Amino acid sequence: MQRPLAFACLLATAAPLFAAPRVHIALPERCRLLTRQFFDLRVEATDLADTEATLILRDEKGRDITAAFGPPDEVSSDNDHLPASLDRAWTFRAKSFATEGIKTVMAEVSDSTGTSRDSRRIGVQRFKARPPGKKNLILFIGDAMGESYRDAGRLVAGSTGGGMRGGFFDELLQMDRMPYTGTVLTHAHNAVVPDSANTASAWASGNKTTNGALNVFPDNNDWRSTEAAFLDNPRFETLWSYLKRLHGYRTGIVTTTEVTDATPAAEGAYVGYRTLHKVIARQFVDGTFMPGPAFDVILGGGKDHFDMRTIETSGDTRNLIDELVTRGYTQVKDRGELNALNEPPELLLGLFSSSAMTVAYDKLGYTRPPGEFSTFHPAFPNQPFLEEMTAKAIATLSKDERPFILMVEGGMIDKQSHGNHAAGTIWDVIELDRAIGVGRSYAREEKKRKTLLIATADHNQTMQVLGMVDTTVPEALENLRSGSGFTGLVTGAVWGFPDYPADPASGYPRNDNRYRLSLGFRTHDHTGTPVPLSAEGPGASLFTGTWDQTDLFFKMARVLDSDTTKLDRLEREKARLKIVDQNYAETP
Template identity: 70%
Template sequence: MSRLLPLVCLAAVSPILLAAPQVNLDLPERCRLLTRQYFDLRVEARGLTDTSATLVLRDELGNDIGSQFGTADEATTDNDSLPGDIDKAWVFRARSFPVEGVKTIVAEVHDASGTGSDTRKIGVQRFKARPGNKKNIILFIGDAMGESYRDAGRIVSRSTGGRFRGGFFDQLLEMDRMPYLGMVLTHSHNALVPDSANTASAWSSGNKTVNGALNVFPDNNDWRGTSEALLDNPRFETLWSYLRRLHGYKTGIVTTVQVTDATPAAEGSYTISRGQWQDIARQFVDGTFNSGPAFDVILGGGKTQFDARADNRNLIQELVSLGYVHVADRSGLNALAQPPDKLIGLFHSDAMTVAYDKLGYLRPADESSTATPTFPDQPFLEEMTAKAIASLSKNDSPFILMVEGGSVDKQSHGNQAAGTIWDVIELDRAIGVSRAFAKANPKRPTLVLATADHNQSMQVLGVVDGDAPGATENVRAESGYAGLTGGASGFPDYETDSTTGYPRNDNRYRMAVGFRTHDHTASPVPISAEGPGASLFTGIWDQTDLFFKMARVLDSDTTKLDRLEKERQRLQIVDQNYDRE
C-alpha cells in the first residue's frame, strides 16, 4: 500500500491530460498509382477538442507539401457514428502525382490537445504513351470462371463430333490457344473470399478495396447509408477513364448481365455500394473524373436503370442526343451496316437471357430457364463483341474494351450446370472474335486477355450415361455429395448444332459436374494473354497487378519482348492431328 500512495497523491494534483487527435488517412496500406492518375485524399480526425483543428500535409522529411494538394475541396464535421466525439474530415479531390517514385504523405492534425498523425506510402508507376505506339486492350472476364469452368467448357464444346478421344482434343478452346498463361490472386482488402466489385476494382484502378465497393476506399460516414454517403468516398481513377482523359482512347463495356452490375460498373463508376445501380448509370452518362459519358460503347442488360428512373431522366435518350446510336435488340444490332462512332444497346431490363436459353435448348429437369417473352430477340456475346470492336476501332482509334460473360457466375450461384457451361462457351466464342480481329490487324497491335474476377466451386466429376435410370449430371451443394448415378467410362459424345455452331445437349454420354457451395471461393484464377507484351502476364501475382501490367504494355515498346513469342512458335511441338494454329 505504501508504494501506491504517492501515485494516488500525484494523480490528485496533476492536470488532466487530453489525448492527441486520432488521425486516419483513407488510403489502402499498399497504395499504387500511375503518374497523373487521379485519386482522392481523405484525412479523418477523431477525438478533437473542437472543430477548429488544422491539417498539415508533410513528406517523409517533414517538409510541408500542402502546396502540392492545395485547399481541401471538402471539410466536414460529425462524420462518424459516435455522437459524443468531435470529428472532422478533409477531402482533396482529383489529385495526382506528375512524377514516378515512392511518395510519402504524413497527415498531421493539430488542436488544443496536441498533434496526431498518420502516414501512407504510395508507389507511383510511370506512364508516358509514346506517339505511334498506341495499342489496344481487350479484357475478357468470365465472371467466376476458374480453371474447372474452363475445363467444363472445353469438354463440352471441343468433344463434339468425336473430337475428344484417346485423351486428346483435336482443338482446344480459343482461350487455351492463347500462348501465355498465369494465375491471379483475388483476395479483397477485407476478406479472404472476394466479390465481383472489389475484384473488378483491382484491375480497373490498381488498388484493393472492400467487398461491395467500386474503385473507392471506405470512410467514416458510410454508416449513414444515404446515397450521398455511399457516393462520396475517396476514389481511384480507372484505366478506362485515365486513357480516355489523357490519351484519347475510346472505351467500351460489353456484358451479358446488367451493364451497371459490379464487373462492368467498375470500369466507369465510383461507390462504396455496388447496389447503387441508378447512380452508376448516371455516372456512366454524366462522368466523374471526366465530364460527359464514360464509354463510347455500352452493350448488355440493365435497361431499367437508364429509362425507368426515380429522377425521371431517360439516359438512353440523353446519350442519343449526344450522338449515340441506340439498338434495342439483336436484329437492330446486326442490321448496323456501318459501325457507329458511339453505340448503346440494352437488350433486357435485368441480366440478359443466358446462352443456353437463347439457343432454345430444353433445360434439364432440375434447372430453370431465363428466357422471357418480353425480350425475345437478344444478341449473343460474340455478336456484341464484334460490333463493339468495329465501333471502337473506327478511324484507327486506340481503344480499351472489357467484355464479360456475367452469368457464368449467376448460373453457378444457383448450381445451374447447363446455364453455366454454355455461358463459358459463349464467352470463348467472343474471345475468338477478338483474336481474329487482332490477327487481321497486325499494324494495330491488340493485347487480348482472358481471365476471371474470382472463382466458384464447380468441379468436373466424370461422364454419365443419360440413358441410365436416374442418371446424375449435376451434384448440387445440398445433395450430400453422393456418388454419381449412371456413371460411365470413356468420353462425352456431344454434337454440334449445324445452325448456330454451339454444342447441343441431347446426346447420350454427357459430362457430370458437382458444386461444393452456392458461392465464391478464395482460389486463384487463370489468365491467358496474347499480343504485345503478353509474356508479362505469366507467373502468379495479385489482381491489382493486372492494372499496372496493362498500363506497362501501353507505355512501353514491347518489340524485343514479343520476339519471345515468335521464337516460342518456332520451337513448339508440331502434331498434325492437333490444331495449335
C-alpha cells in the same frame, strides 16, 4: 515498412504529451497509382477537443505541401458512429502525382490538446504512352470462370463431332490457344473470399477495395449505409477513364448481365456499394473525373436503370437513353438491329433487356435439365450473343484507328453458378470463348498487330468436373448440387468421353446426347482460390507467373506505355520452335 531517417525522426519528436486527436488517412497500406492518375485524399480526425482543429500535409522530409493540394473540396463533421465525440474529415478530390517513385503524404492534425499524425507511402508508376504507337487492349472476363469452368467448357465444346478421342482434343478453346498463361490471386481488401466489385476494381484501378465497393476506399461514415455515405468515399481513377482523359483512347464495355452490374460498372463507376445501379447509370452518362459519357460503346442488359427512373428510386426522372442518343449514340434494341449495322457508328448503345440478359443456353432454345430454370425474357425475345456484341463493339471502337480499351464479360457464368445450374453455366463459358475468338481474329488481321488480348476471371466458384454419366440410366445424376446430401457413387457413372453433337444452325453444342459430363457444386457462392489468365499480343509475356489481381492493372498499363518490340520477339521465337503434333488441328 521503412521510412527515411528524417521522416522517422519527425514522427518520433511529434509524440503528444496529452490526449491528442486520432488521425487516419483513408488510403490502404499498399496504395499504387500511375503518374497523373486521379485519386482522392481523405484525412479523418477523431477524438477532437474542439472544433478549431487544423490540418497540414507534409512530405517525407517534413515539408509543408498543403498548398500543392489546394483547399479541401469537402470538410465534414459527425462522420463516425460516436456522437459524443468531435470529429472532422477533410477530402481533397482529383489529385495526382506528376512523377514516378515512392511518394509519402503525412497528415498532421492539431487541436488544443496537441498534434497527431498519420502517413502513407504511395507507389507511382510511370505512364507516357510512348512510340511506336499506342496499343489497344481487350480484356475478356468470365465472371467466376475458374479453372474447372474452363475444363467443363472445353470438354463440352471440344467433344462435338467426335473431337475428343483417346484423351486428346482435336481443337482446344480459343482461350487455351493464347500462348501465355498466369495465375491471379483475388483476395479482397477485407476478406479472403472476394466479390465482383472488389475484384473488378483491382484490375480497373490498381487498388484493392472492400467487398461491394467500386473504385473507392472505405471511410468512417460508411456505417450509415446510405446513398450519400456511399458516394463520398475517396475514389481512384479507372484505366478506362485515365486513357480516355489523357491519351484519347476510345472506351467500351460489353456484358451479358446488366451493364451496371459490378464487373462492367468497375470500368467507370465510383460508389461504396455495388447495388446503386441507378447511380452507376448516371455516372456512366455524366462522367466522374471528366465530364461526359464514360464509354463510347455500351452493350448489355440493365435498360431499366437508364429509362425507368423516378425520384423515389433514382433521385431524378431523367431518361438516360434519350440523353445518350441526343449526344450522338446509335441505339440498337435487339439482335436484329445490332447485326444490321453495316457500317460501324461513332458511338454505340444497346440495352437488350430490362435486367440481366438471357443466357446462351436459353437464347439457343434448348430444353433445360431438371432443376434448372430458363432465363428467357418474353419482353426481350431477340437478344444477341456475346460474340455478336463483341464484333460490333470492336468495329465501332476501331473505326477511326484511334487506340481503344474494351472489357467483354461473360457475366452470367457467375449467376448461373450461384444457382448451381450446370448447363446454364457451361454454355455461357462457351459463349465467352466464342467472343474471345472474335477478338483473336481481329488482332490477327489488324495491320500492326498492336492489340493485347487477356482472358481471365474476376473470382472463382465451386463447380467441379466429376466424370461422365450415361443419361439413359434411370435417374442419372448429371448435376450434384450443394446441399443435396449426396454420398456414394454417382447414378449412371461410366468411363469414357462425352459425345455432345454440334448444332448446325449455331455452331454451339447441343445438350441432347447420351454421354454427358457429371458436375458438382460445393456451395452456392464464391471461393478465395486463384483464377487462370491467358494472354496474347504485344507484351503478353509479362502476364506469366503468379501475382495479385491489382498487378493486372499495372501490367496492362506498362504494356500500353512501352515499346514491347524486343519482348515480343520471344513469342515469334516460341512459334518457330513449336513441337510436332499430329493430333491438334493447325489453328492459331
